[in-house]
Amino acid sequence: MSRLNLKLLRDLAHARWQFLAITFVTALGVAMYHGSMVSYETQRASYELSYERLAFGDAWIPVRRAPRAVVRQIERMPNVVAVEGRTSEIVEIEQEKPRRPRVIGRIISLPSGREPAVNRLRIIEGSPLGSRSRRELLLEQAFARANNYRPGDRIYPRFAGRRVRFRVAGIVSSAEFIYPVMGNVFSLPMPELFGAMFADEQVLGPLIGLSGQITEVCLRTRPGSEASVAAAVKRRLKPYGAEEPILRAEQASNKLLQSDLEGNKPFLVIMPALFLGSAALSVALMLARWVQAQRGIVGFLRASGFPARAILFHYLGAGAAIGVAGGIAGIGMGHLIGMWFAAAYERVIRTPFAAPQNRPDLAVTAFALAMVACLLGGWLPARSAARIVPAEAMRGMAASQPRALARIRLPLFLAIAVRNMLRRPMRTLGTASGVASAVSLMIIAGTFRDSMMQAISEAMDDFQRYDITVAFVPERSANIVTAMNAWPGVRLAEGTLDIPVRAKHNGREKDTVAMGFARGTKLRVLRDMSGASIVPEPGQALYSNVLAKRILTEPGDTVRLDYSQNIRGRSASAVMKVGPRLRLMVALPIYMEMEDLRRRFARKLQMPPDAVTGAVIAVEPGYERIVTSRLHRTDGVGLALSRADVTRQIDEVTAFANTFIAFMYLLGSAMAFAIVYTVTDIVLWERTRELATLRTLGYGMGSVLRLVTIENIMMGLLGSALAMYPAYLLARFMLEAANTEGFTMLMVTSPTTYALSVASTLVAVLAAQWPGLRRIRRLDLADAIRTRE
Amino acid sequence: MSDSPLIVLDHVSKVYGTGEVAVHALNDICLDVPRGEFVVFVGPSGSGKTTLLNVIGGLDQPTSGTTIVAGTDLGSLNENGLTRYRRDKVGFVFQFFNLVPTLTALENVELVADLVPDPLDARKTLETVGLGEHMHRFPSALSGGEQQRVALARALVKRPALVLADEPTGSLDYETGIRVLSVMRDVTREMGHSVLLVTHNSEITRMADRVIHLRSGRVAEVEVNPSPARAEELRW
Structure with missing residues (x-):
């Protein structure tokens, strides 16, 4: 092995915690990509195999x-x-x-x-x-x-x-x-x-x-x-x-399967990109510090006849080493994540035939992504090292002048912190960007959780104010609902009418269901996008953004609704005016005024004049089981679904999403710590001499701790501030991509999510500076202050 | 060995900056340095010593004039040519050693030996500078003088025609400085190297074959010393 490569290995060993932290972030990025791709391709291949073997x-x-x-x-x-x-x-x-x-x-x-x-x-x-x-x-x-x-x-x-x-x-x-x-x-x-x-x-x-x-x-x-x-x-x-x-x-x-697959696609790109981008940034920051610290050595190497490209490759080698280590570890982790994703998904969706994908091409791509990220991260510092002019390197760096802003009078330690950040604005921006990527990830994960909880809470507590849903097979006269209102324990029962229709507009069409909504309904609420209560007018159809996008309608357009089932041998259709958009968790139904729906559809389909296809029932406390039990014994009741049943079904469906969100949050926190550790450690390395000098002058470790903490907290806050808008955009993009016709969420990011993400990052900052501070406490002060900058 | 001078500087000037802020680091220097000599450049801070050394070492290009070292016109070389020149013909010793902290003394020397096709044996070179017993130590475990001797061994291992030393004793105490100078003088003489040493310490001029006094970027005086002192005789 050449001595230059030996130097590289020893440098990496010397900075092993930074190396491991960045390798970890790289590995997470690779694992996210590889795991998601393996899971995605396994699902896709399993569907295709099942379709083929079962002649779908x-x-x-x-x-x-x-x-x-x-x-x-x-x-x-x-x-x-x-x-x-x-x-x-x-x-x-x-x-x-x-x-x-x-x-x-x-x-x-x-x-x-x-x-x-x-x-x-x-x-x-x-x-x-x-x-x-x-x-x-x-x-x-x-x-x-x-x-x-x-x-x-x-x-x-x-x-x-x-x-x-x-x-x-x-x-x-x-x-x-x-x-x-x-x-x-x-x-x-x-x-x-x-x-x-x-x-x-x-x-x-x-x-x-x-x-x-x-x-x-x-x-x-x-x-x-x-x-x-x-x-x-x-x-x-x-x-x-x-x-x-x-x-x-x-x-x-x-x-729905294809919609799930499509919904997953943005995750295949964005999540790994966040991690690998952060890894690239960390590599850049680490190598920039190396180059800075080894300026004299690089000058000597160049003076001794090492060509510029040897220096370039030497520092790129550090990025490559991280890429190789992160790539290999990430592929292993990704394989496990992929299997875990697939197993978690399998608990919800079981395919007739499984086609696990252990594809080398996915592993090679994941590895290549790690290499590209780390080499890109290393490129700028390596190039700057290769461009070091030996004579200038020997002369040493001139201290850069503080910017005008740094002359603002501040308390001493705050002034030092501010000036340090302003002295090298690009470096500060790079460090803050690393912190920002970690904060973003946590905000995105939190936003998913907030949005899901909000959608479920709205649906269960606001839109649906009943305890039991009933479906009649076939439809009945509303008399049955009137009778239910007299049952012991029933507080209020209201009839519902659902008619399957195909919505058509300008050549686009979508199968959905038209639901009757009577004025004066107490057990159901519809809300427009602003959250205001809304009731459909006769002749009007209300539905969500999701359906509006599928059939390309705007409020004020007309939409044609055709009865879409053949069981009656009759047809019915209506042209409706599109009303304001609704805020719905389950995003496809069309709401019409109840009498309007009966007049335009139910009667033409030879249903009773006061037809109902179901009912919603609010019960007195403690009566849910009694009323449900009675419903099961009632002729014509096809299905009686209690609030607990619905909650359980939602929990089952959202369990996978919740696990995924928790996993994302965990990874986000891990990445936050790894990045913050890397950047904080780098900053402390750079400032070893300055901090040792302060200690030599008589400042205790407490003062050093205060100085470092102030600066790192400021960096954490700057990173958090930088994260806000990109996190908002990314969360919005990913949420829109994840919304399906089956389950739609409006984007909600609670103040708690912001606070928790920033607080977690600040805690990571405080924890991450600890090893560096311990090193400073143990420094040989005399030696440290002699060391040439 | 040819009788032609090892170094020929012909009207060499180096100007940093332009206009009113222009600094003439070297000002129309004409100088010949014979082969095999131990030459000391001496002068106050800002006199152009280090700039001159950098120009001769191919680290810096003069603004005007011609620099010929061992028959090579440095002005005719591009960046790659200068790199080859430094690799093949020049060994550097700096005030701050610039050893690679993660390589042992031996590996630091081997690092440079790897560059040339026919280097000296790195171990023997270290033994020559008196570090045979410490060759497996990392720089942090060596004293300043030992580190500078590693740096010297590193400069010599390539068999350079010319050793350039910029304030090699600047970071060392008296006794260590004397030891380094002694080794430098003896080893280079033994190996037949030419040495150009820059210092602001006028006492060191006593051990030189030739002393070149610089002042304000000009050669103020060239002094030939017929009977150089031994390093151990120097006092400061």
């Missing part, structure tokens, strides 16, 4: 009812790869104790004696459906898991008001229900309350009055021809009441 459909075309024979005709159409006809019905499900008495299910037919050509199932427990004479079904695994079903258990779907006993033959996973939601207008997975199940077509057909008939055609097509083939199939099925096709991109589960 490219398009679904619902029909009112069609003869099964039509499937043969569709098979012969151009670009159709595979086709399957089936029935798909929403039904009430009764369950044995101790399970929830009544939930909702989608029961889907399977062809007799063969696997479906499209949308196959993977049996993960039990067996396929057996003899047609037995009433057996297969349960989707999320529902089975949430309700603790095993093969052999009994389950009771209701058909036309009649409860039918089925045996659970097996537990399956399905590409259509990886994200287990009921349909396109639902976004919150509630596996305990909704389940998909699959039964033999010859068993199911007679029960739903559709023997030899189908209500849905599923297609696999040649790549790129999905839309045209689906449109052609729709035309072919027109005589049978064909609906608008649902392409794979709009399929409920797939859409």
